Amino acid sequence: MSPQQTLQNTFGFREFREPQQQIIETLIAGQDCFVLMPTGGGKSLCYQIPALHRQGVAIVVSPLISLMKDQVDALNANGVSAACYNSSLAAQEARDVLSQLHRQQLDLLYVAPERLLSPDFLERLHDIKIALIAVDEAHCVSQWGHDFRPEYVQLGQLRDQFPDTPMIALTATADMQTRQDIVERLRLHHARKFISSFDRPNIRYTVVDKQKPIVQLEQFLDQHRNEAGIVYALSRKRVEEIAAKLVDRGIVAAAYHAGLPDRQRHEVQEAFLRDDIQVVVATVAFGMGIDKSNVRFVVHYDLPKNIESYYQETGRAGRDGLPAEALLLFGYGDIAIARGLIEKGGNPDQVRIELHKLNAMVSYAEPLTCRRRALLGYFGETLDHDCGNCDLCLNPPERYNATEDAQKVLSCVYRVGQRFGAKHVIDVLRGSSGQRVLDLGHDKLSTYGIGADQSSDVWGGLIRQLVHLGYLYQDVANYSVIKLTELSRTVLTGQQELTLARPRLKAVTKKPVRKRAMDLDYNEDLFEVLRQRRKEIADEQGVPPFVVFSDNSLVEMAYYLPLTEEEMMKINGVGKHKMAHYGQQFMDAIDAYCEGEE
Structure with a gap:
């Protein structure tokens, strides 16, 4: 079976995005890769498909338990044998995973870096055929990165431990210095480098002057009723205050931050993934591990400390390619607070780097040029025209x-x-x-x-x-x-x-946000029927709705009205495994809806 056939039969996609196929073929051939690809660009497929074409198990290094779980759920839903090995597992569950590993029953195993690098686990791996090693969120290895994690630094020793195993490092956010650092620290000196465009054209970027932020937020959310979104705030106290005010307004919202009990955080995250909670108000502790494809908006209530964080956090909206919005409330006082927090750091070099990054964030927020051009320019990418889908393009400042x-x-x-x-x-x-x-x-x-x-x-x-x-x-x-x-x-x-x-206090939209996907004039009532059916199936199986089908798949169903297996298999996201498990239920829902319309 070719990678193209695996893409269609297992994952249900008709064609690769640029440059997925080149990365996959490079890795299958046994060569190292460094991949810089935006959130929602399809990074995971770049190592998941090679894992199914190389002998042995693929080891995937991931920093967050929640991210591992989402990836494993999605793979299992596509009929791929995958598991995670981390501190969230009970003793018997951990033993079961290790048993599957030693019996060569796994295609992919997701592991936290500290667990992977323990001497006992490394010794186990030397007795097992390893297909490849993937380091996800690779910017965590660099002190120049926006989310440096000390435990990632030791991952460079994997090249010594497994010199003949191909490695792939992947990240969605890295400036030039961070990229060089990743290659150096992971010893990927001979890796092929694949740098994708940072552009996410489906996301509308808007910045407004922060004056009465809770009122501004409520006005924005009024335009996004019944849609999933994330609101980021600077402090735990502010997170809880905002969440409480939204609940008082009848919005199904919840707070999430590192100070809450583990169980409460887990419940909030699960409820959000399953569409039981509409809005999560969170500190930056939330979201890095969220693989939820149908987030329609991200709001920054406070100014992020750097463009990398802003880009990654806004990138959690619209992962399915459908239109999404990113709103930043830009406050005068926020700059002072962020600068004050940075200057309390004990490492002068780190303080200098972070202040430089904060200044770049402030410059981005100034009403001077197309947001997308400014954002892409920071990462060294040139857009030779205004984007037409940001506040400054749609409503130029007076x-x-x-x-x-x-x-x-x-x-x-x-x-x-x-x-x-x-x-x-x-x-x-x-x-x-x-x-x-x-x-x-x-x-x-x-x-x-x-x-x-x-x-x-x-x-x-x-x-x-x-x-x-x-x-x-x-x-x-x-x-x-x-x-x-x-x-x-x-x-x-x-x-x-x-x-x-002149100051802009409201997120004024000159043109309505385009809700259509791929320019398909789909039946929105049928889409809602299919969404409800998806929710019922997901609840029965205890998985997030997007694991069953993405919003994009439902949009295509609501447009093409597939009523046979052959027609359903032409829908993006419908592979053989999902067709067998879910296809008939959705075809029945489409058939019933069409009969009711006659």
């Missing part, structure tokens, strides 16, 4: 001559002695009668009240742009006091005019 307003701000910062944060400067500008302003005598300043005609939100947005562009400096180490810079003198003295973007 530009205005902000010179006079900027002069008011800069002058006020000077008048208050460059000793206060943005809030106090805005209070003085707007003529606040607050006690602190009066006690300090700042109601006597020449700049008092000169900005009363504009809202606090407008002044806050202007100050943030002046900080980003270098006309103001925010002293994080000194209570986020804002100060003038050398550059500010050119504006204050009238030597330079400033054209800035």
